[in-house]
Each structure stands twice: as C-alpha cells, then as structure tokens.
Amino acid sequence: MTPDFLQTLLRQHAPGQEAEVRAVRPRPLDSSTSILSNLTAGRMAQPIGLFGLEAELRLAGQPWRTERLVLKAKPHAHAICQMITGLAQACGGAVAEVYPAFERLTGFANTHWRELAVYAPAPAGAAPAPLLPHVWATHTDVATDTYLVVLEDLSRHELLNSVLTPEQWTDAHLRAALGQLAAWHAGHLIEATSATLPPPGPATWPQLAPLWEALLDHAARQFPALYTPRWVGFLRQAIRDIPGNWATLASMSKTLIHNDLNPRNTCFRRGADGQPQLVAYDWELATYHLPQYDAVELLSFVLRPERYHLRAAYLEYYRQQLHARTDRFADDAAFAEGTRLATLEFGLHRLGLYLLPHTLSPYAFLPSVVQSYFAATEEGR
Secondary structure, three states, rough: OOHHHHHHHHHOOOOHOOOOEEEEEOOOOOOOOOOOHHHHHHHOOOOEEEEEEEEEEEOOOOOEEEEEEEEOOOOHHHHHHHHHHHHHHOOOHHHHHHHHHHHHOOOOOOOHHHHHHHOOOOOOOOOOOOOOOOOOEEEHHHOOOOOOOOEEOOOOEOOOOOOOHHHHHHHHHHHHHHHHHHHHHOOOOOOOOOOOOOOOOOOHHHHHHHHHHHHHHHHHHHHOOOOOOOHHHHHHHHHHHHHHHHHHOOOOOEEOOOOOOOOOOEEEOOOOOOOOEEOOOOOOOOOOOOOOHHHHHHHHHHHHHHHHHHHHHHHHHHHHHHHHHOOOOHHHHHHHHHHHHHHHHHEEEHHHHHHHHHHHOOOOHHHHHHHHHHHHHHOOO
C-alpha cells in the first residue's frame, strides 16, 4: 500500500475530494474477530485479512492530517466455500458426506463482491448511509483476485468487538440499534411480488433441508448439553414443516439485510445529539431476506437470561419503527409469523454452520447464543 496506490484508490472512490497522500505506514491491528478471513488466510497466496494503516493525507487542499485506516484484503468466495467444506469434512458424520453438494448454497458464494457492492459510493448529492462505517475506498482486480476495502479505524468507538461482554449493551444501545436497523431495512424494502430477488438471493428451504438435517445431526452428536432431545425434536419438526413454512416466507416482503449482524460486526459512534449511532461492518454475507432476520440475530447474541423477558418488547419496538417508515407492518400477527420464520432459519442454518468451526476450535461466545436462541423459540411458541 504505497502512497501513490492509496491516493489512486481514494480518488477513484470519491473524485471530488481531490485526495493527496504523501506517506503510508503500517500499524498494529487486532484482527482476531475476522473469522472468515482468519480461517481462509492459509489457503490464499496473497495476504488476506485486516491491516492497520496510518496515512498522511489531505483532501481538496485542506491542511495535511494523519488518518488511521484499516485495509481489508478479502479472500475470493471460492476459497471461503472450500474452507467451510473442509471444516465440515473434518467434523465427520453425516455433515461431512452431505456438505460438499451444498458448498455454494449456504450463503458464502460471492462474498468477495457483496461487501464492495454495499460500500459503493453513494449517488451524487446523497449522504452516505449512517449505518455504514466511513468508506475511504474499494478496489477490485479480477485478474489477480484482489478485493480491497479501505475503511475508517473503528477502534475508538463504543462496544467494538463486544461479543463476549453483551451486558455492556444498554437499553439505549439496543433501541438505537433496532431503530437504525429499521431505517436501513425500510430504505431497501422490495415487494414480495418481485419476479426475482436481486442477487444473491438465498437458496430455498426445500433445497437446504438435507443439509439442515445433517447440521442438526452434528449438533446433537457433538453438543448434547446444548442440543437436548427436546430441542433436537423441535428442530426436526421444523424441517418436516419446511414446505408450508417456505410458502409463507416466500409471500413476505424482503429487504437488504446484513445477515451477520451481531456484536462481532458492530459498534457505536456518538451522534451530534450525543445519542448512540449503530455502525455495522463486514457486509460480505449481505442478502435479501426478511427484515426481522437481523433483529432476531442481534437479540440472540446480546440478550442473556436476565434479559430474555425483554425480547418481545424489543421486537415490538423494531416493528413499530419499521412500520412508521413503511406503513407496511401494522399486522402484529403477520409480523410475528415473519419473526418465527426468521428465528427458525437462524437456528437451523447459521447456528448449525457456526458449530462446524466451534467443534474444532471453540468460540467462547457461542453456547450463550445457542441458549438465547432456544429461549427465543420458547417465547415464540
């Protein structure tokens, strides 16, 4: 990352700022929370992951200043898909046999360009979305499989990497996050009657049913204290109910969701009014789906037993915020049904996939998330 190269990237991303760069220096950066990059790095010839930079730059003739930046060098989706297949095969059992056929259907295809698409410059005259970090530049070179994002350094923001300390999320943080999520989802809502979802649309539940059976078998075999016979039976019934549930889900409106929204990928900055403003990063899994999905995942990560009883109130707050911006979610029962379906998918799909690397190298945060998830299914029944 030479000064000339960084200057070229900045000017391509925002020509109007007339960026000049006279020095770039590396600086230490903790990248331990970047799960996909860390798991994939050994499979790639070029450097992959997060790199800290300190750049001396100026914009449009302003005084020179020093900016702390983060360079994200993204792996190609093909390497990520192969890596997860390798994890599944290392776990053995049914999931090792079944997973290869689903390698490109689990939501990890095209991860190398999804985040770059979300971070594309706002149209002329439009303000950047407040939910996003400040994006300095993006860069794609298909010939060399190089996919870069240059972002603001978020290390001084509140609740960065707070996945192990969810108790730090106050009521004010949660309500700010849910309200700002509602604003994002409202701004990207598409009709259920659209002929096709913008790519990458999720694979259908009927397609994924054999994989979900194998993931559930793996969870029950490896983690019986979490996946008790009662909960395994509940999820097996959910898989049997896929035809009817999928038909219902297909009739509901979708929006652009983060699809990995949890304290590993979020933090807060303070707005001009002093209120917390959610910042969501790592958008490589972004897709079009039910808006409730992001809220379901966030609450599963943040709520612990002493706050489980607040889940319904937070979901209702999110519904009210979404309805206020769209006039489309007045029906409590229909919204609850969408929440139920989003909750089922989060458990069957995302948690099932999390358990693959967790089997080989445990994630300290995951058991509490699974317990919170099962509490959510109990509350929704």
